[in-house]
Amino acid sequence: MNKEDLADLKTRHSALLKLCKGGASRNVPISEDKLKTVEDEQGFILACVTNEPRIDFYLKLLGLQEVFSTSLPLPHAGLDAEVYAQEYIDKCLGTVKELASQVNLEQFQDAVRDKVIDCGTHFSGKMINSDAADAFAACSGGYHGQPHVSSRTIIAGGYSVPLDQAKLDNTGLYQRIIKVLEKDPIIHEAEVDGTILATVEAGAKAAFARHGEKQTPFVDHRLRQILLPSGEHYIAVSPLAAGGICVLFDRAIANIEQVTTDAADQEANGAEDGDDSKKMIASRRLYTRLNFPVGGAIVRNVSIHPKGVIQRPIFFDVPIRHPDLRAAWAFVYKPLRLFIHRDQIELYRQHIEGLPDSIRESSAATAIKVERAGPIREIAIGQHQQMMELAANIRETEFRDGDENRQIDEVLLFEKRANPPGPLDLAVVNGHFDQSYAITLAEAIAMRLYASVFMGREKRPMHQTDRDRIAVAAQKILENIL
Numbered sequence: 001m002n003k004e005d006l007a008d009l010k011t012r013h014s015a016l017l018k019l020c021k022g023g024a025s026r027n028v029p030i031s032e033d034k035l036k037t038v039e040d041e042q043g044f045i046l047a048c049v050t051n052e053p054r055i056d057f058y059l060k061l062l063g064l065q066e067v068f069s070t071s072l073p074l075p076h077a078g079l080d081a082e083v084y085a086q087e088y089i090d091k092c093l094g095t096v097k098e099l100a101s102q103v104n105l106e107q108f109q110d111a112v113r114d115k116v117i118d119c120g121t122h123f124s125g126k127m128i129n130s131d132a133a134d135a136f137a138a139c140s141g142g143y144h145g146q147p148h149v150s151s152r153t154i155i156a157g158g159y160s161v162p163l164d165q166a167k168l169d170n171t172g173l174y175q176r177i178i179k180v181l182e183k184d185p186i187i188h189e190a191e192v193d194g195t196i197l198a199t200v201e202a203g204a205k206a207a208f209a210r211h212g213e214k215q216t217p218f219v220d221h222r223l224r225q226i227l228l229p230s231g232e233h234y235i236a237v238s239p240l241a242a243g244g245i246c247v248l249f250d251r252a253i254a255n256i257e258q259v260t261t262d263a264a265d266q267e268a269n270g271a272e273d274g275d276d277s278k279k280m281i282a283s284r285r286l287y288t289r290l291n292f293p294v295g296g297a298i299v300r301n302v303s304i305h306p307k308g309v310i311q312r313p314i315f316f317d318v319p320i321r322h323p324d325l326r327a328a329w330a331f332v333y334k335p336l337r338l339f340i341h342r343d344q345i346e347l348y349r350q351h352i353e354g355l356p357d358s359i360r361e362s363s364a365a366t367a368i369k370v371e372r373a374g375p376i377r378e379i380a381i382g383q384h385q386q387m388m389e390l391a392a393n394i395r396e397t398e399f400r401d402g403d404e405n406r407q408i409d410e411v412l413l414f415e416k417r418a419n420p421p422g423p424l425d426l427a428v429v430n431g432h433f434d435q436s437y438a439i440t441l442a443e444a445i446a447m448r449l450y451a452s453v454f455m456g457r458e459k460r461p462m463h464q465t466d467r468d469r470i471a472v473a474a475q476k477i478l479e480n481i482l
Contacts (some may be wrong), residue, residue: 001038008042015085020048022056024186045079046072054190057179058096060172061109062103062196071095075186097191112177112203117210119174120163163204165304177204178304189309205386250309257286261362328397332408332416336390336425338448339382348375349453350406352466363469371473376445380474381481383445384433393426442474 010017022028030051032345038044046069049055080087164179179186180200239297292311299307352360353375356458359367396404399412407414408431413421421429424444427437450467454460 001036001040001044006035006044009041011080012047013045013079013085015082016045016048016079019082019085019089020052022051022053024053037404042072044076045075049089052092054250055089055093055096057176057186057190058093058100058192061176061180061200062100063171064096064099064103065174067099068096071099072412081125092365093190097193100193101194105195106198107202109199109206113198113210115169116163116176116177116204116207119165119167120177120204120207121170123335162246162305164298166246175304189421197431209227220317223473246303246309253287260286282445289471319352323387323393323396325393325397328393328408329399331390331394331429332399332412335417335419335422336387336428338444340379340383340445340448340452341385343450344375344379344382345452348449349455350380351375352453352462353455360463360469361465363465363472368473368476371469372477376470376473377477380442380445380477384478386479387424387428387441388433391431392435392471394429395431435479435482438475438478439482440476442471445474446471 017030018032022030030047034047035044038047049072050059050068052064059068073088073091075088077086083338141371163181165174165178169175178184180192180197181204200435242302299310303310355370359370394408397408401410401412408429410421410426413425413429422440423436424440427433447469449470450462453462455462
């Protein structure tokens with residue numbers, strides 16, 4: 001077809017061209033190369049309607065391209081008006097649905113099974129073996145002993161991992177299978193019959209069950225891995241070698257960021273209608289990411305999933321510690337003073353007011369046991385964590401003394417303080433967290449609460465027995481965690 005005839009068809013069917021744009025956002029026009037291959041008006045109309053996302057989904061999922069081309073209803077006039085073009089598209093969609101109802105579902109299920117076995121993969125063998133044909137779809141029956149986190153180990157743990165693609169499928173069937181398994185919105189838009197969806201899922205399940213036909217016998221040691229600290233050991237993660245893991249991470253992060261955005265939006269909308277400060281809250285990223293040029297310019301070389309998911313997997317960074325210089329330097333001159341949050345003090349006041357007199361007036365083992373089960377446990381552990389944090393800051397901080405830098409130690413405290421440091425200060429600066437430290441810190445906690453908690457309307461202070469009981473209870477708690 002020459003350029004003049006093609007231009008005439010574009011004009012006469014302009015609305016059809018506009019309404020038959022493809023892609024998820026319906027903004028991908030029909031390629032010029034495809035239009036140049038048409039031979040007549042019927043071929044032009046066929047090229048348009050087969051690009052409409054709903055019709056395209058049916059044709060490629062069920063392999064109806066050839067039979068649809070012979071069943072295409074012709075329009076009565078030009079389709080330059082959107083109302084007529086939409087009516088014609090709906091008529092073509094009805095024809096496709098009628099053809100879909102005549103498909104042999106048993107043969108279709110076998111075709112789905114074979115296609116998933118041929119093209120489907122959870123593990124990107126191409127990135128390890130440089131050969132996509134060696135990639136395979138992992139399933140729950142194999143590779144339980146892998147020492148690193150991958151699609152295989154996740155599936156072996158009973159979790160669902162999105163499928164990836166091992167090699168290109170020129171028919172488009174495999175990509176439509178993925179859309180069905182992932183519950184793509186196009187399924188609802190095209191009003192796909194439930195029996196067809198069930199057949200696709202059954203075929204994919206049958207493919208997963210045929211484990212063992214295509215396997216990579218080992219994971220190459222050259223596989224790039226990220227080591228995450230876990231206690232005294234590391235967990236090796238290979239997010240770039242399994243597209244499904246990237247997708248799982250991306251979905252989880254998107255859900256977290258959406259919840260955070262919704263919470264901020266609700267807080268913003270809580271303002272009064274007349275408040276000019278009310279604004280829409282835009283979604284923001286909560287996690288650091290880097291771009292990895294996986295697949296180069298054509299990401300489909302390594303994965304069927306979107307470029308943003310595969311080339312921007314979650315990025316794990318090494319935690320960096322920033323010591324609190326102000327706290328460390330202040331400690332050189334000033335003795336420790338415990339800080340207990342007022343919420344904790346109020347909670348403890350409510351606790352002690354609720355204790356029966358038989359417990360409050362006693363320092364016996366039963367009274368101490370009751371005390372240890374109360375708010376004092378959180379207070380004691382929190383204070384110990386503050387001491388440990390301060391000790392870490394001191395070890396990592398140098399004190400500028402004139403023209404030289406000095407380590408913060410016991411000698412420096414005696415030099416710089418007007419009064420000698422107490423036993424709790426010495427325990428922290430020397431890092432000696434033993435039984436004597438537990439006794440000293442417990443006494444300090446008891447004294448702090450004794451000076452801060454007042455009961456009743458009369459603001460009565462606690463009894464001496466309360467103080468003694470708190471000290472013993474806090475000491476027992478600290479000794480158990482040291």
